[in-house]
Amino acid sequence: VDLSVSWLGVNMENPLYNASGVMCRSREELDAVAASAAGALITKSCTLLPREGNPEPRYAKAPHGSINSMGLPNAGYQYYLDYAKAYDHQGGKPLFVSVSGMSLEDNLEMLAAFRDADLPCLVELNLSCPNLPGKPQIGYDFEASSHVLSEVVKVYHKPFGVKLPPYFDPVHFAEMASVLNSFPSLKYVTCINSVGNGLVIDLDSESVVIKPKGGLGGIGGDYVLPTALANVREFYRLLDDKHVIGCGGVKSGREAFMHILAGATAVQVGTCLYEEGAACFARIRDELAALMQEKGYATLADFRGKLKTM
Numbered sequence: 001v002d003l004s005v006s007w008l009g010v011n012m013e014n015p016l017y018n019a020s021g022v023m024c025r026s027r028e029e030l031d032a033v034a035a036s037a038a039g040a041l042i043t044k045s046c047t048l049l050p051r052e053g054n055p056e057p058r059y060a061k062a063p064h065g066s067i068n069s070m071g072l073p074n075a076g077y078q079y080y081l082d083y084a085k086a087y088d089h090q091g092g093k094p095l096f097v098s099v100s101g102m103s104l105e106d107n108l109e110m111l112a113a114f115r116d117a118d119l120p121c122l123v124e125l126n127l128s129c130p131n132l133p134g135k136p137q138i139g140y141d142f143e144a145s146s147h148v149l150s151e152v153v154k155v156y157h158k159p160f161g162v163k164l165p166p167y168f169d170p171v172h173f174a175e176m177a178s179v180l181n182s183f184p185s186l187k188y189v190t191c192i193n194s195v196g197n198g199l200v201i202d203l204d205s206e207s208v209v210i211k212p213k214g215g216l217g218g219i220g221g222d223y224v225l226p227t228a229l230a231n232v233r234e235f236y237r238l239l240d241d242k243h244v245i246g247c248g249g250v251k252s253g254r255e256a257f258m259h260i261l262a263g264a265t266a267v268q269v270g271t272c273l274y275e276e277g278a279a280c281f282a283r284i285r286d287e288l289a290a291l292m293q294e295k296g297y298a299t300l301a302d303f304r305g306k307l308k309t310m
């Protein structure tokens with residue numbers, strides 16, 4: 001079976017890579033993903049200046065996944081720009097850079113810097129980045145999303161992507177798809193970011209399990225798979241001429257297969273990578289290949305987007 005996928009000028013030997021935020025904050029972590037069986041790698045969302053992030057514990061494993069309120073700890077955009085400048089784009093795996101500025105101005109400054117560096121890597125704007133005080137995250141404010149993207153495309157002229165939070169209402173799917181469809185240079189979306197502001201309680205201690213935000217944090221893992229698949233499917237259906245990257249609940253070849261069946265071009269691994277380490281990529285890759293073999297599919301295109309309805 002052939003697990004390769006070529007899209008937006010990048011060639012991946014297999015469709016699996018890390019979810020932004022997991023094993024991608026330092027060059028050592030990024031090199032570990034690149035050295036693994038992953039087909040690509042993406043950096044931790046960066047801000048203009050380095051950030052410590054929230055007090056620990058800020059990540060916790062939960063019975064069926066994970067919860068995190070990391071608070072955007074990162075080395076600052078220059079660090080990732082330097083990594084991208086030194087990166088072997090020809091011989092290496094595709095490198096994606098995630099950007100999540102604390103303000104539109106910060107995002108525009110970072111995007112201008114990546115533009116001027118003229119690197120082969122693709123830039124992904126995290127729309128879970130903070131909005132004005134008293135407003136929801138950008139991705140949940142359709143007018144703000146439209147404004148941000150309008151300003152972004154004035155500065156950044158190359159193809160780019162956005163990381164989307166999960167949506168839960170058909171009207172929201174339609175509204176966000178309508179916003180995204182008005183930007184032709186926006187060539188892909190990654191669905192989904194963690195399911196926001198969940199609460200994991202430890203019964204023995206009768207306590208929250210992470211320190212920031214009174215214990216509230218983004219949920220990942222098994223808990224989010226159905227929501228992730230629905231977001232992949234809906235945006236695959238509603239977007240014109242854009243790729244959808246699946247993220248959420250992938251821990252074996254089975255969930256990777258489901259994401260591709262729902263329409264995903266490639267698939268990211270977050271919680272499972274955090275818990276298992278980079279060996280998960282070879283395991284999931286081999287499980288996906290075995291599943292394809294069993295079902296008689298030779299390539300990813302043989303089943304991509306071919307989810308049956310009743």
Ligand SMILES: CC(C)(C)CCc1c(C(=O)O)[nH]c(=O)[nH]c1=O
Pocket residue numbers: 021045068069070071072073100126128129130193194218
């Ligand atoms: C939640 C934000 C801190 C605004 C963005 C960074 C981020 C974080 C984080 O750094 O806390 N965690 C996630 O699961 N998704 C994210 O997009």
